[in-house]
Amino acid sequence: MRHGKYPFVIGFLFAPVTLYVVFVIAPYAQAFQISMTNWRGLSAPQWVGFDNYRRLLDDGSFWKAVQHHGVLLLALPLITIAIALFFSFLLNVGGKSSGGQRQGVWGAKFYRVVFFFPQVLAVAIIAVLFQMVYRPNESGLINGVLMKLGFDPVLFLIRPNLALWSIIAVLVWQAVGFYVVLFSAGMASIPGEIYEAAEMDGATKVTLFFRVTLPLLWDTLQVAWVYLGIAAFDAFAIVAVLSVDGGGPDGATTVLAMEIYRNAFVYSKYGYASAMGVALFFLTLTFAALTLRLTKRESVEY
């Protein structure tokens, strides 16, 4: 077993480790370094200490982006998980019980397949699709109907206080199916006898949901929250493609990834963009730590 082990181990690890160090670890390390400089790509970078971070504090669009992450971080998981939980409960437990076997409603399989489909599409493609759906005149899917019925068109992406919610709606549209499948897997592993016993005691479907399904699904919900939280910190593709001029109107939908991209690749402010990247990194870390702390709760054994 020992003979020739090390050449083999090194041979197998060399390529993956090299690639990973060059393209992932090195850039991460450099990001912290560049964020301390005023580098703009042409002359040699000059060390400016924490100047970029001090400027961040006064940067209106940075704070707007952070605020939007806050909204996304609350709204996206809450809405998505609520809808997905409701549907997966219907699909798995909603129907009649026959012979001790819990059944979903009729057509459960069809719904699961259809709901999941948007997950397969690229976010950028979905963003283009919803540009068409949201168009502000008769050619839009929604406004076409509204205007036929004699209503004024709704300016989904143009009204500043509506734009972010229109984008959140698209993210929910895409995400729900994934979580329906995820929660369904969780619900399938809950033993049927528990439901049966609860029903014997006269529990209604609503009670079943809140007193049986939800507590037993806690671990899966935690995973879902973390996933959606990560999605809320990204949102680049959807904002870049769907919103009016990349994060508009007037910064009403901008997110940090958008600001990083703009500062780096439009204004060539590499030092400043890296400082934003580092700020985002610490926001993500804080979120992860908070989630782990807040959701720490005895999970129920069964």
Add this chain to the structure above:
Amino acid sequence: MNPQSTLPPTPAALPPKTGDPGAPGKQGPKGPRSEARLFAGLGHIALAVWAVIVIVPILWTFLAAFKNTTEIFSSPWTLPAELRWENFGRAWTTARVGRYFINSVIVVGCSTFGTMLLGSMAAYVLARYKFWGNRAIYYLFVSGLAFPVFLALVPLFFVVKNLGLLDTHTGVVLVYIAYSLPFTIFFLAAFFKTLPSSVAEAGLIDGCGHTRLFFQVMMPMAKPGLISVAIFNIIGQWAQYQLPLVLLSNAKDKWVLTQGIADISVNAGYEADWSGLFAALTIAILPMIIVYAIFQRQIQAGLTSGAVK
């Protein structure tokens, strides 16, 4: 309290399961069932509405792909007067969707293959061999799961540029592989650990080398895990938008589908070629529907595999 509850209970009036507030004997046993039926009924409506919300925008896009601009603006909800296949031709060649599509296939094909090969090699060694530094390398990879890509976007751009790989498919493929390794290794290392070691030992005793053992014995045994991760990577890399946007910005003939379609949608506004855009969208969406319809079970399993703790 309902009036019936004051009556002396007869056996018929006491349904076995609940103290139902219905008329004794008649509605009693029916109560929970009608509640269930109401719940199922409302649930059905909700499910059907969501199914419509998912399907209609996609279907509407397919229909609009056959219309001309006048029809798109005047009657967004009617069927196209005739099937204008030329919209697809225009999207495929003039708008270069064909080019973008083939580029995506090349890039994702190479990078998924590379990810699976390098990822499974590293995962296998890290999962099944004891050597100095094993844990350190494993955690180095897994820590990559926690970091957002755009933290490193600026330095990454310059790393690729300094290697002379900017605006090349090679550069994009290498970057995709590097960023797919953390999840691939995390998932596959756990999978390789579950494989029985008796088979490996038998192979080694028979004089089979470590490398041959991996490719001819362990890889085939790990097939279910490999398929799940491969699907996860294919869909993730196919959907990438930000990395190609940064790494291929000046080479339009090398663009992948996502950035190509996004670009067409910007230009559609200037050129007023809306039917071309709808056709381009259809070309991007339809293959995914077909692939999904065939591999629906595997795709659901593959994509949710990341969430299993």
